[in-house]
Each structure stands twice: as structure tokens, then as C-alpha cells.
Amino acid sequence: xxxxxxxxxRQEMMAIATGREIRDGELAIFxxxxxxxxxxxxxxxxxxxxxxxxxxxxYGSTPVGGLPWGIECNRISTNATxxxxxxxxxxxxxxxxxxxxxxxxxxxxxxxxxVNTTGIWDGEIGEAFRAPKTRLTGAGGANDIACxxxxxxxxxxxxxxxxxEQVTYISSPGYLEGGNARARYGFxxxxxxxxxxxxxxxxxxxxxxxxxxxxxxxxxxxEEILANTGWPLKVSAHARVVPxxxxxxxxxxxxxxxxxALRRQ
Amino acid sequence: MxxxxxxxxxxxxxxxxxxGMQYASGAALPIGSDAVVFGRELxxxxxxxxxxIFHCNSQQLNLLAGAGAATKAECGFTGLEVFGFANGLxxxxxxGELVLEDYSNLAMPLRLxxxxxxxxxxxxxxxxxxxxxxxxxxxxxxxxxxxKIATVTDPFSxxxxxxxxxxxxxxxxxxxxxxxxxxxxxxxxxxWSRFELSRAAKRVVIVADAIxxxxxxxxxxxxxxIPEIVVEAVVYWPFAAWPQSSPGMYDVDEEHMRAMNAALxxxxxxxxxxxTFVESYRDIDGYLDMIGGDRLALLRKTRTAFLLDPYRxxxxxxxxxxxxxADAETK
Numbered sequence: 001x002x003x004x005x006x007x008x009x010r011q012e013m014m015a016i017a018t019g020r021e022i023r024d025g026e027l028a029i030f031x032x033x034x035x036x037x038x039x040x041x042x043x044x045x046x047x048x049x050x051x052x053x054x055x056x057x058x059y060g061s062t063p064v065g066g067l068p069w070g071i072e073c074n075r076i077s078t079n080a081t082x083x084x085x086x087x088x089x090x091x092x093x094x095x096x097x098x099x100x101x102x103x104x105x106x107x108x109x110x111x112x113x114x115v116n117t118t119g120i121w122d123g124e125i126g127e128a129f130r131a132p133k134t135r136l137t138g139a140g141g142a143n144d145i146a147c148x149x150x151x152x153x154x155x156x157x158x159x160x161x162x163x164x165e166q167v168t169y170i171s172s173p174g175y176l177e178g179g180n181a182r183a184r185y186g187f188x189x190x191x192x193x194x195x196x197x198x199x200x201x202x203x204x205x206x207x208x209x210x211x212x213x214x215x216x217x218x219x220x221x222x223e224e225i226l227a228n229t230g231w232p233l234k235v236s237a238h239a240r241v242v243p244x245x246x247x248x249x250x251x252x253x254x255x256x257x258x259x260x261a262l263r264r265q
Numbered sequence: 266m267x268x269x270x271x272x273x274x275x276x277x278x279x280x281x282x283x284x285g286m287q288y289a290s291g292a293a294l295p296i297g298s299d300a301v302v303f304g305r306e307l308x309x310x311x312x313x314x315x316x317x318i319f320h321c322n323s324q325q326l327n328l329l330a331g332a333g334a335a336t337k338a339e340c341g342f343t344g345l346e347v348f349g350f351a352n353g354l355x356x357x358x359x360x361g362e363l364v365l366e367d368y369s370n371l372a373m374p375l376r377l378x379x380x381x382x383x384x385x386x387x388x389x390x391x392x393x394x395x396x397x398x399x400x401x402x403x404x405x406x407x408x409x410x411x412x413k414i415a416t417v418t419d420p421f422s423x424x425x426x427x428x429x430x431x432x433x434x435x436x437x438x439x440x441x442x443x444x445x446x447x448x449x450x451x452x453x454x455x456x457w458s459r460f461e462l463s464r465a466a467k468r469v470v471i472v473a474d475a476i477x478x479x480x481x482x483x484x485x486x487x488x489x490x491i492p493e494i495v496v497e498a499v500v501y502w503p504f505a506a507w508p509q510s511s512p513g514m515y516d517v518d519e520e521h522m523r524a525m526n527a528a529l530x531x532x533x534x535x536x537x538x539x540x541t542f543v544e545s546y547r548d549i550d551g552y553l554d555m556i557g558g559d560r561l562a563l564l565r566k567t568r569t570a571f572l573l574d575p576y577r578x579x580x581x582x583x584x585x586x587x588x589x590x591a592d593a594e595t596k
Contacts, residue, residue: 032346032347033346033347055370056294056297056455056457057455057456057457058454058455064568065568067347068347069296069346069347069348069510069517069519069522070294070295070296070297070346070347070517071294071346072293072294072296072297072298072454072455072457072512073296073297073346073510073517074454074510074512074516074517074567074568074569075568077454077455077512077569077572078568078569083453083454083455083456084455084456085374085455085456085457085458085460085461086320086370086371086373086374086455086457086458087371087374087375087378087458087461090369090370090371090374091371091374091375094371095371095390095391118367118396125400127406127408128405128406128408129400129401129402129405129406129408129410130405131358131359131361131364131365131402132358132359133359134359135343135350135354135355135358135359135365136343136344136350137342137343137344137350137351138340138341138342138343138344138367139341139342139367139368139369139370139392139395139397140321140341140342140344140369140370141341141342141369141370141371142369143369143370143371143372143391143392143395143397144369144370144371144372144391147390147391147392147393147394148390148391169396169400170394170395170396171367171395171396171397172395173394173395176394182394184394185393185394185425186390186424186426187390187394188390
């Protein structure tokens with residue numbers, strides 16, 4: 001069966017495109033929600049030897065009964081081989097530099113892959129710190145993944161208000177001001193390798209670390225992506241359409257996404 | 266010989282909490298093992314100006330913040346995972362009623378570990394280089410902030426790194442699955458940062474879903490990550506984490522998680538919630554009636570129930586616990 005555009009959702013395409021970034025045998029850490037679905041999809045479909053964990057210190061398990069409500073949820077605790085702690089997962093396995101890949105989300109992301117999940121301010125914060133107009137969920141484990149994982153993927157809905165020239169608050173560092181700015185801090189991790197959105201895939205330029213459009217989805221276009229990005233997005237010379245989900249990919253994703261979280265439009 | 270430390274919830278809150286204290290809990294994640302019922306009792310006893318140390322927000326902090334009882338907080342994560350933003354905490358932050366200092370989910374256990382070991386600071390290789398380091402809600406005029414995550418030189422490499430401030434909360438209310446009457450505790454599921462918190466806090470009150478005979482503890486000493494020597498008191502309270510989950514015991518109450526969070530979005534809703542779900546019960550039986558027998562039965566049908574099997578034969582009946590508690594309270 002060749003799926004048609006209407007046969008899968010944008011969210012499902014985003015999860016599959018993210019999952020394709022994960023390689024077999026890697027040590028990987030997933031956050032709650034979409035990133036967990038993308039990660040466990042990869043494990044089910046093409047990375048059977050993936051060593052998956054959540055920052056909750058829940059190891060060796062897969063979701064049972066649908067999308068877990070949290071990274072410690074009973075839905076991810078029914079078939080675990082080890083329960084440890086946050087210090088172990090985020091410290092010994094991620095902050096140490098041991099983890100190969102992590103997946104995080106974003107409320108706002110900028111052209112150097114810096115992520116804001118802390119709050120939305122009216123304008124700049126200014127010299128003196130003030131509470132945001134809209135408070136969001138904070139950094140969680142994403143900052144630790146962004147600092148420590150060898151590489152990480154950012155999953156985010158492609159909307160102009162989310163894709164900004166410069167985030168108001170850096171909750172989790174991407175390439176900071178670009179180039180080799182991360183080297184100032186000696187992070188164990190290498191930085192974001194891709195931003196996967198509901199419209200396409202962005203990757204950083206090797207030197208400047210500015211994110212460029214690398215691929216658009218079959219239902220999207222370069223024009224739509226440029227119109228929904230808040231900075232003048234460069235289009236890579238190699239940019240091309242991202243292959244649609246195969247029937248096998250969709251089947252595996254939907255088995256992981258038993259409660260249909262990604263199918264709600 | 267150590268003596269049983271069973272105490273009623275009300276008495277534990279009376280003895281070990283006070284206005285303005287640094288109060289820690291939530292050393293579990295936002296939908297899991299947290300001593301949510303301890304927070305309800307703090308509200309019933311009108312505690313205020315609490316400085317909350319919560320590794321992650323939970324419905325407990327959401328409630329304490331929404332009801333105005335907590336005015337300062339330090340957290341690594343402030344949402345409710347798939348249940349979305351924590352409306353009570355969010356409202357308190359946006360209106361300025363609560364000042365929230367942000368860290369990450371690794372920073373908080375490292376700070377607790379630093380307190381537990383009595384270290385002067387903890388070297389930081391995360392949180393540096395971001396606004397978690399540069400912005401401080403507790404010292405808003407410092408930019409970039411110097412007193413939150415200070416910069417120090419690694420004496421071995423000469424590299425600039427961060428320094429986390431250790432935490433030693435006045436009190437930690439820690440939810441566990443099983444405890445014996447002395448306070449030896451077993452946690453099913455991830456312990457998140459309850460180990461570090463139990464050593465960092467000046468006092469620890471254990472809130473257990475079930476009390477087991479000491480023989481259970483002697484059968485599984487490797488699993489006892491919180492030994493009685495660091496425990497001040499043990500509170501028996503079934504469904505203590507409700508509406509959150511307790512692996513092996515009960516699932517998350519999805520409907521109440523949503524309803525509670527919706528109520529906490531406004532001050533009127535919060536008043537109603539407190540009247541109906543905080544001030545309404547007199548004892549454990551009244552609390553369980555409030556949740557409702559049908560719902561309790563549904564929540565108990567967790568797929569993780571098998572995790573509890575090795576321990577079931579040692580679970581003590583409520584009447585026996587009540588009698589031990591009465592003895593312990595008079596001492």
C-alpha cells in the first residue's frame with residue numbers, strides 16, 4: 001500500500017522523520033510525549049538494538065497501553081529491567097557525555113538551535129529579570145541533554161511565532177551565537193544535529209552552525225516553510241523532498257502510538 | 266532498639282512544619298510518586314510563605330502555589346508532563362505571587378547530593394552558558410547573575426565551570442510505596458531523587474501507601490534506599506500520591522488530573538477545589554470515600570500490580586497500624 005497524503009498526519013510525519021535520525025545500537029534518551037513516540041518508533045522499525053531510556057531512570061522498557069503520561073508513568077514501568085534515578089540517567093549517562101542521541105521539544109527555537117521552554121515575554125526581558133507574561137514548563141532534562149548528549153534532535157511545530165531570529169530566553173543551549181561558541185563552556189555534547197518540524201527538516205551549516213532548510217515534506221513546500229520561519233531561512237543546495245512514510249513505518253509508529261496521540265489533528 | 270515512628274498526617278504536619286520554612290517534596294516526577302496528601306494537610310493547617318524545593322513540579326506544588334501557600338520555589342521542571350502546563354503554579358508565577366528560580370532536572374539532584382555530602386558547592390557542567398545561569402529570579406537585578414550558578418576554575422584543567430549551590434531543606438515529605446513502622450522504605454518505580462533528598466533534608470517524614478512488617482525489610486535490605494536512621498516519622502496514608510500514580514499500587518487518575526489542573530487555573534476554582542478536595546475529609550476513610558470506591562477499584566487495576574507481589578504477604582492491616590500509631594503518638 002502506498003500511503004496518500006491524507007493517510008497520515010503532519011505529526012506522524014514529524015515523528016517518523018525524527019525516528020529516521022536514530023541509528024541502531026545507539027544509547028538514546030527520550031522526553032515525554034512526541035519525542036518518546038518518535039524514539040520508540042525507531043526502536044520498533046529499524047533500530048532493534050537501540051538502548052532506550054527516559055530521564056526518569058527507567059531502563060529497558062517500552063510503552064504499554066498507549067502514550068505514557070509521563071516519563072515515570074505506569075505505562076512505561078510495566079516491563080522495565082532497571083529503575084534507578086534522575087541523577088543516574090541525566091548525570092551518569094547523559095551529562096557524562098556517554099549518551100549518543102537525545103530528543104527534545106521546544107516552544108521557541110532560533111537559527112542557532114537554541115531552545116526556549118521557559119516563558120514568553122512581551123519584548124525583551126531587559127536588564128532586570130522579570131516574570132514572563134506566559135510561563136511555560138521550564139528546562140526539565142532538556143538542558144542536560146543539550147549540554148551532554150553527543151547530538152540531539154529538536155521536534156517542534158513549524159509556526160512563525162516559534163521560529164525566531166533569537167530566543168528571548170535560552171533554556172537549552174544549541175550553538176549559542178553560532179560557530180564554535182559552545183567550546184567556551186566545554187560541553188560534553190556536540191549540539192543539535194537537526195530540527196524536525198511539522199513541515200520539514202533543518203540542519204546546521206558545518207561552519208556557521210546556522211540552521212538551513214534541508215528537506216520539505218510531500219505535503220509542504222519551500223515557500224510554506226519560509227513563510228512560517230521568523231528569520232530569513234537559507235535553503236541548502238542539497239534540499240529535497242523528504243520521502244513519505246512507508247507502510248511499514250506507519251504500521252510501527254501506530255503500534256507504539258496505541259492511543260492515537262499523533263492522529264489528533 | 267529503634268521505636269516505631271508512626272504518626273498521623275495531621276500530627277506530622279503540626280510537629281514538623283512551620284510558616285516560611287524551606288519545604289521539599291516532589292522528589293518524584295509530575296505524575297508519579299509524590300506526597301501530594303502532605304501538601305493537602307499543609308493547606309488544611311494554613312501553612313504559608315513556604316519556600317518550596319521541588320525537583321519537579323507535581324500536583325502538590327501546583328496546589329500549594331495556586332492556593333497561595335508557597336511564595337518561593339526552586340524547580341527543574343514546572344509542567345505536568347502530558348497533562349500540560351501546571352495552571353496553579355503558572356498563575357502564581359505570572360501574577361508575581363510566587364518567585365520561581367529555574368534549574369534543570371540534573372541540577373536539582375546534584376544540589377541535593379551536595380547538601381547531603383555537606384559539600385561547599387557542586388561542579389556544574391550543565392546549565393552553564395544558558396539563561397538558567399545568567400538569569401536569577403531570586404536576584405533579578407544581577408545580569409548576568411553571579412550568585413545563582415557562580416563561575417569557578419577547575420583546579421585540574423584550568424577550565425571555567427559552574428558551581429551549584431547545595432540544598433539542605435528544613436523538611437522533606439517523601440512518598441514511598443512501602444515502609445515498616447520504623448521508617449525503612451522501599452520505592453517501586455524510579456526513585457527519581459528521593460535518595461538524595463532523604464540525605465539532604467534536615468528532617469524526613471515518610472508518607473507510605475502501605476506499611477509492612479519489619480520482616481519484609483529484612484528480606485529485601487538491598488531495596489531499602491531510605492533506612493530508618495534518616496527518618497523522623499512515618500505516616501500511613503493509602504493513595505497518598507492521588508491523583509498521581511504509584512507504581513505497583515495504582516494508576517494515574519486521568520480525569521482528576523485534568524479537573525484539578527483546570528480548577529487551579531483561577532482563584533475561584535482553587536477555592537472550590539480546596540473546599541471539596543482538601544478540607545472535606547476528616548480521616549483516611551473520609552479521604553478514600555471522597556475519591557470513591559469505584560474509582561479506587563479502577564485505579565488499583567494497574568498493569569504494574571505484579572511489581573507488588575513479592576511484598577504483599579507483609580502488608581499490615583489498617584487496624585494494626587492504627588493501634589501501633591496510637592502507642593507511638595503517646596511517646
